Every structure is written in structure tokens, then in C-alpha cells.
Amino acid sequence: MMAAEVDDYRDMLRIRLIEEELLKCVQDGRVIGSAHLCIGQEAIPVGACRALKSDDPVVATYRGHGWALAKGVPPVQFIGEVMGRDSTLNGGRGGSAYLSSPDHAFMGENSIVGGGLPMTLGLAMAHQRRATGLIPAVSIGDGAMNQGNVHESLNMGSVLGIPFIVIVENNGYAEMTPSTDLTATPAAVRAAAYAIEAIEVDGNSASAVAEATRRARELAISTQRPVMVEAHTRRLGGHYSGDAQAYRPKGELEEWGRLDPLTRARSLLDPTVAEATYQQVVAEVADAFARAAQLPAPLEEEAMKHVYAN
Amino acid sequence: MSTPTDAEAITYIRAINLALDDALAADDSVIVFGEDVGIPNGPFGASKGLRAAYGDRVFDTPISESAMIGAALGSSMAGLRPVVEVMYADFLLVAMDQIVNQVANTRYVSRGRLTAPMVIRTQQGSTPGSCAQHSQSLEALFAHIPGLRVAVPSTPQDAYSVLRGAISSDDPVMVFESRRLYPSKGHVRRDADARIGVADVVRQGSAVTVVTWGTSRPLCEEAVDSLALQGYECELIDLRWISPWDTETVLASAARTGRLVVVHEAVRNAGFGAEVVSTVAESLGGQLQACRRVGTLASPIPSSPVLSAQLLPSVDTITRAILDTIGEK
Known part of the structure; x- marks a missing residue:
């Protein structure tokens, strides 16, 4: 049991430290552009990927760094991709918000809110027909629940009998507006309208998310339909790296910060083990950034390649 | 189904039916779906008899173009060769995100590690009495998008050959058929040149x-x-x-x-x-x-x-x- 808790802490911490450093990179110019960070939400990808098979395809959103890392994408290559280097992921074509690594069954981030749902339905159709035994999973935010793509895909998945898992990360904000101001009914309530099962879970506990995802995976197989997991969490940063968050009520970040999944995960550990783990991840992340900075820039002559098959 | 001999003239819509039939027979990874495509045999008859012949490889979907095209994308990424029918080209417009932001970028952004060998079949153009939302010819919108292939066949032979070429292509192809020409007749050779991009x-x-x-x-x-x-x-x-x-x-x-x-x-x-x-x-x-x-x-x-x-x-x-x-x- 202890080993799993150390793993959860270490994997969430790795995501947190990499993203905190990436934020500095955006600010000092080592990363060109912006980044959408998942600080405060790390327990969801870490917990979900514990329960999924390693080959289960995962589709994420632009807030997908945690998902890529939780699927086992090597940090050096991940960081290099965000830095626009010639990484083994997308060779600088994806960047922070649209990277993928099919070798790790990470089918990609998506920079269109809700845009990954139809693709996940299709992945699930193919895996069902080919009887691979794999169940695709897609992460979306609470804001995506108001996109037509999500509605169409959940309905079609339900009526055609296609099993996949949709994980709704309800982080309190749809971009810069409180979700409750924009959404008539919570995600899990809407699941009933598609005749699919929904599981609500504390999204700030990796073990709880893992358990919910395990159940969701079983339900997807037994019902042969989509299954929803609504994970309640809190976004502890801006919508994107340049977001000043002036819209946040005073004191909210402090209050939400008390729910930080990382603090919770650490509190479950023996302090000596926790500190040793912390130091180990700090060193690992520093090393990954140093090695990522050594990756070459993409070759200019590559820019027009791969538009078409030939 | 009886298949026409080379000497027998067939209609444009029958040529499409024949191309789908031949593609389904030739490759188990081909699936055909869309609104009313399965049991009703297709709104214009393009998939006539195919459900009976190929079972659940030919199926009906809800009226959800975005989910249909995304389903084609995802299934093509995972090894199938889907052919999705969009009943009128005008209806592509409710699925622009999937076509332009999702399908077209797949190969480029992944440097070919992910691909979308899928076909979107649709038909377009004005016929007497068709309204402004069922009359447009929209091929130029998609020719503007890098990553997509676009065909606009005009004869039964080309309808057959273009569709076979499109289904064999490793790129996403949009085929804009002509509703007005569906009844027109011509001879179709199944071994005709199906190369992409040849006038x-x-x-x-x-x-x-x-x-x-x-x-x-x-x-x-x-x-x-x-x-x-x-x-x-x-x-x-x-x-x-x-x-x-x-x-x-x-x-x-x-x-x-x-x-x-x-x-x-x-x-x-x-x-x-x-x-x-x-x-x-x-x-x-x-x-x-x-x-x-x-x-x-x-x-x-x-x-x-x-x-x-x-x-x-x-x-x-x-x-x-x-x-x-x-x-x-």
C-alpha cells in the first residue's frame, strides 16, 4: 500500500515540478508561446493511468501535460517538444498544446475544446471491431460539456454501443468563467440523458481516481457503452500561462490550495520517505530540463514534410 | 448483387455502389457508415444492398456529422479504412472543426506517426427546387486546407475510379459527387486508371x-x-x-x-x-x-x-x- 502512495506522490510531483519550470520557461523565453498548466489537477491523470492498460489509447486536451507524462512519455522528449525542439514526439510541430506520442498510446492533446471526443469514439469503434480488448479514454474539461461534439459523441457512442471512458475534469473554471455560471446541469447529471453510467469522484486523490477509472473501465466493457467519470478538482493556476486571474474572488486560491492533491499525497507518507522522494524528483527534473535544452532545433527543410503521404 | 459487365452502361450512383461493394469485398478494414446508409440502403441508393452483403460493416448513425466524421478519423487512426457518407455537402459545414482542425492536421503534426486514411463521400450542387441549404458547391473550401485531398468526379467511370483511389489513399479524401448527375449513364471499367490527381x-x-x-x-x-x-x-x-x-x-x-x-x-x-x-x-x-x-x-x-x-x-x-x-x- 505504501509503495502505491509513494508512486502517486512521485508521479504527481514530477508533473508539478516540470510544469512549474515550464511556466518559468514561458516567462524567460525558453518556451516560445504559452502553456496551459494542470497544476492542482495532477491526481486525475496519475490515478486514471494507473487503472488503464498501458496500451489503452488516451486523448487529452491542451491542458494535457499531466496525461502525456502519466502515459509514460519520457520527460526529456516531452520538455523538448514544449520547447519547440526536434523531439521524438512531434519534432516541434505540436508544442505545449498539441503534442502526441502514439508509442505510449498517447494519441494527443487537442486545442479545440471538446474536439477530441469524436476521435475517441472512432478509436473505440476500431478497437471494438478489431477485438483488441483496449478501451480508449478521453479527458475533457467541464467547459467542454457545452460543446456539440461532446453531445453528439456521447449519444452516438451510446446508441451504437461503443465502449470508451470520458473523464470530465471539473476544475471549477471554464477558461476564465466559473463553470457553474455557464452550465445548466452538472456533467454527471447529463450522463443519464445518454443512458450511460457516470461515476463522480474526488479528483484530488489519485487512489480515488484510479478506483473510479477501474470501475469505469469494467462498466464500459460490461455495458458496451461510453462511461463518464466526473472528477471534481480545482485549477490552482490560470487558464493559460499569461492569465493574470483578476476574475478570481479574493482568497479563493488560498482556500483551494488547501485541497492541493500534492500536499495531501505527501501527508500520507513517512516524512523521511517523502523528503527522499522529493529530492529524487527535483534532481530528475533538473536533469531532464538540462538534457532537453541540448536537443537540436528542428531542421528547416522539414517544414513542408508529412502534409501528405507522398 | 449482380455485377454489370464492362459493356453494360450503368448510372453514376450505381458506379458508386459498385465501388463501395468492390472496396468492401477487397479489404476487411473498410467500413461504410452515415445517415440512413445501412438498413435504408442510403438516401440516394449509394449503399444499396451493402448492409445485406456485409452486415455491420455498413451501418446507420445518428444525424451527427461532427461525431460521424470524428468517428471516421479515430477509426482510421486505429487501422480501419472508413468511408463516411455526408448526405449533402451543405451538412459538412456543421462538422468543420472535425474536418479542418482534426482530420487535416493528423499526419503533419505527428510526422506521419498518426494518419487518417478515410474518405468523406458527399454530393452537391443545385437541382430544381433545392433550397439554399441544399444547393451549394463547396469544394473550394476544402481544397484550401493542406492535408486534405479533394475529388469532384463527373462520370460513372470517374465516380468509380475516384472512389476506389480515395479508399486506397493513405490520406483523407473528400469526394464531392454530383446529385444532378446521379442518373446519368456510362460504361465503367473496374481496372481503369484510379490514380489521384490525374485529369x-x-x-x-x-x-x-x-x-x-x-x-x-x-x-x-x-x-x-x-x-x-x-x-x-x-x-x-x-x-x-x-x-x-x-x-x-x-x-x-x-x-x-x-x-x-x-x-x-x-x-x-x-x-x-x-x-x-x-x-x-x-x-x-x-x-x-x-x-x-x-x-x-x-x-x-x-x-x-x-x-x-x-x-x-x-x-x-x-x-x-x-x-x-x-x-x-
């Missing part, structure tokens, strides 16, 4: 190069044949594909004739004809002595045939454009 030189001539595709081809044939009787031998080229398009054939012809007319049913303003004319002008410079574009006037298409006839290309407007380039009235 068909329909008539040879030295006076003017006329380039067309899709629904406008029969109008151009009529105009060109009638002018031939008056002594003007026009070269008529049916592009069949507009992405990629056969620049080589068009440039060689225009270099010989020095005159170019491009005809399409899509709206003339910012239509693909503008791309053809500018490509030829850039390449030939002063060798291109005259050019004209013929397309639908810049208006939504009204339901009444009395009104739509004022806007759509006709044998008369095509003939006048050709004579204009020759300097004859």
Missing part, C-alpha cells in the same frame, strides 16, 4: 483550353461540341481532382492554346477557378492571352428554377466566355 482530356483542340470538373462537365461538353461545328476546336479538360490537381496537363494545354476558360458550378468569387487561372498566369505570363472564369454568381441559390437559372452556369454563358477569349461575339 481527363475529354476533347482535344487548339483554340481554347476549357477546364472544368463535376456537375459542369456536361454543360462544357455541349458548349465545346457546338463550337466545334462552328470551326472552333476547344480542348476540354476535366480535372476530376482539385487537390492535388493536374497542373502539368493544364499548363501544357494552355501553353499551346494561349487561352483559358475555367468553369465550375461553385460560386465564381474566390472559387477554385481563381486558383487555376492564377497558377496558369504565374507560369505562362504573357503566353496566356486571355482567360475567363465561369461560375455561379455571388448569391445564395434560390429554390425556384426561374431564379436559379439566372445565377448558375449554362451552356450559353460557357459558350460566350469561350468566344470572349477568342475575341469573337
Whole structure:
């Protein structure tokens, strides 16, 4: 049991430290552009990927760094991709918000809110027909629940009998507006309208998310339909790296910060083990950034390649 | 199903049916789906008999174009070769995110690690009484998007060959069929050239190069044949594909004739004809002595045939454009 808790802490911490450093990179110019960070939400990808098979395809959103890392994408290559280097992921074509690594069954981030749902339905159709035994999973935010793509895909998945898992990360904000101001009914309530099962879970506990995802995976197989997991969490940063968050009520970040999944995960550990783990991840992340900075820039002559098959 | 012999003329819609049938028979990874495509046999009969022959590889979906096209994308990423039918090209517009942001980027952004070997079949154009939301010719919107292939077949043979080529392609292909030409008949050879991006030189001539595709081809044939009787031998080229398009054939012809007319049913303003004319002008410079574009006037298409006839290309407007380039009235 202890080993799993150390793993959860270490994997969430790795995501947190990499993203905190990436934020500095955006600010000092080592990363060109912006980044959408998942600080405060790390327990969801870490917990979900514990329960999924390693080959289960995962589709994420632009807030997908945690998902890529939780699927086992090597940090050096991940960081290099965000830095626009010639990484083994997308060779600088994806960047922070649209990277993928099919070798790790990470089918990609998506920079269109809700845009990954139809693709996940299709992945699930193919895996069902080919009887691979794999169940695709897609992460979306609470804001995506108001996109037509999500509605169409959940309905079609339900009526055609296609099993996949949709994980709704309800982080309190749809971009810069409180979700409750924009959404008539919570995600899990809407699941009933598609005749699919929904599981609500504390999204700030990796073990709880893992358990919910395990159940969701079983339900997807037994019902042969989509299954929803609504994970309640809190976004502890801006919508994107340049977001000043002036819209946040005073004191909210402090209050939400008390729910930080990382603090919770650490509190479950023996302090000596926790500190040793912390130091180990700090060193690992520093090393990954140093090695990522050594990756070459993409070759200019590559820019027009791969538009078409030939 | 009985299959036609090479000597037997079949309709355009039957040629599509035959191509789907042959593709399903040739490759287990091919699936065919869309609104009313399975049990109802397809709204225009393109999938007639296929559900009975291939079972759940041919199936019906909700009226959800975005989820349909995304489902084609995801299943093609995972090893299938889906053919999704979108009933009218006008309905593609509710799924633009999936086509443009999702499908078209798949190969490039992943450097070919993920691909989308899928086909979107649709039909387009105006027929008498069809309203403004069931009449548009929209191929240029998609030819503008890098990563997509676009075909606009006009004959039963091309409908067959283009679709077989599209299904074999490792790129996402959009096939814009012509509803008006669905009943037209012709001979179909199943072993005909199915290469992507190759034009068909329909008539040879030295006076003017006329380039067309899709629904406008029969109008151009009529105009060109009638002018031939008056002594003007026009070269008529049916592009069949507009992405990629056969620049080589068009440039060689225009270099010989020095005159170019491009005809399409899509709206003339910012239509693909503008791309053809500018490509030829850039390449030939002063060798291109005259050019004209013929397309639908810049208006939504009204339901009444009395009104739509004022806007759509006709044998008369095509003939006048050709004579204009020759300097004859």
C-alpha cells in the first residue's frame, strides 16, 4: 500500500515540478508561446493511468501535460517538444498544446475544446471491431460539456454501443468563467440523458481516481457503452500561462490550495520517505530540463514534410 | 448483387455502389457508415444492398456529422479504412472543426506517426427546387486546407475510379459527387486508371483550353461540341481532382492554346477557378492571352428554377466566355 502512495506522490510531483519550470520557461523565453498548466489537477491523470492498460489509447486536451507524462512519455522528449525542439514526439510541430506520442498510446492533446471526443469514439469503434480488448479514454474539461461534439459523441457512442471512458475534469473554471455560471446541469447529471453510467469522484486523490477509472473501465466493457467519470478538482493556476486571474474572488486560491492533491499525497507518507522522494524528483527534473535544452532545433527543410503521404 | 459487365452502361450512383461493394469485398478494414446508409440502403441508393452483403460493416448513425466524421478519423487512426457518407455537402459545414482542425492536421503534426486514411463521400450542387441549404458547391473550401485531398468526379467511370483511389489513399479524401448527375449513364471499367490527381482530356483542340470538373462537365461538353461545328476546336479538360490537381496537363494545354476558360458550378468569387487561372498566369505570363472564369454568381441559390437559372452556369454563358477569349461575339 505504501509503495502505491509513494508512486502517486512521485508521479504527481514530477508533473508539478516540470510544469512549474515550464511556466518559468514561458516567462524567460525558453518556451516560445504559452502553456496551459494542470497544476492542482495532477491526481486525475496519475490515478486514471494507473487503472488503464498501458496500451489503452488516451486523448487529452491542451491542458494535457499531466496525461502525456502519466502515459509514460519520457520527460526529456516531452520538455523538448514544449520547447519547440526536434523531439521524438512531434519534432516541434505540436508544442505545449498539441503534442502526441502514439508509442505510449498517447494519441494527443487537442486545442479545440471538446474536439477530441469524436476521435475517441472512432478509436473505440476500431478497437471494438478489431477485438483488441483496449478501451480508449478521453479527458475533457467541464467547459467542454457545452460543446456539440461532446453531445453528439456521447449519444452516438451510446446508441451504437461503443465502449470508451470520458473523464470530465471539473476544475471549477471554464477558461476564465466559473463553470457553474455557464452550465445548466452538472456533467454527471447529463450522463443519464445518454443512458450511460457516470461515476463522480474526488479528483484530488489519485487512489480515488484510479478506483473510479477501474470501475469505469469494467462498466464500459460490461455495458458496451461510453462511461463518464466526473472528477471534481480545482485549477490552482490560470487558464493559460499569461492569465493574470483578476476574475478570481479574493482568497479563493488560498482556500483551494488547501485541497492541493500534492500536499495531501505527501501527508500520507513517512516524512523521511517523502523528503527522499522529493529530492529524487527535483534532481530528475533538473536533469531532464538540462538534457532537453541540448536537443537540436528542428531542421528547416522539414517544414513542408508529412502534409501528405507522398 | 449482380455485377454489370464492362459493356453494360450503368448510372453514376450505381458506379458508386459498385465501388463501395468492390472496396468492401477487397479489404476487411473498410467500413461504410452515415445517415440512413445501412438498413435504408442510403438516401440516394449509394449503399444499396451493402448492409445485406456485409452486415455491420455498413451501418446507420445518428444525424451527427461532427461525431460521424470524428468517428471516421479515430477509426482510421486505429487501422480501419472508413468511408463516411455526408448526405449533402451543405451538412459538412456543421462538422468543420472535425474536418479542418482534426482530420487535416493528423499526419503533419505527428510526422506521419498518426494518419487518417478515410474518405468523406458527399454530393452537391443545385437541382430544381433545392433550397439554399441544399444547393451549394463547396469544394473550394476544402481544397484550401493542406492535408486534405479533394475529388469532384463527373462520370460513372470517374465516380468509380475516384472512389476506389480515395479508399486506397493513405490520406483523407473528400469526394464531392454530383446529385444532378446521379442518373446519368456510362460504361465503367473496374481496372481503369484510379490514380489521384490525374485529369481527363475529354476533347482535344487548339483554340481554347476549357477546364472544368463535376456537375459542369456536361454543360462544357455541349458548349465545346457546338463550337466545334462552328470551326472552333476547344480542348476540354476535366480535372476530376482539385487537390492535388493536374497542373502539368493544364499548363501544357494552355501553353499551346494561349487561352483559358475555367468553369465550375461553385460560386465564381474566390472559387477554385481563381486558383487555376492564377497558377496558369504565374507560369505562362504573357503566353496566356486571355482567360475567363465561369461560375455561379455571388448569391445564395434560390429554390425556384426561374431564379436559379439566372445565377448558375449554362451552356450559353460557357459558350460566350469561350468566344470572349477568342475575341469573337
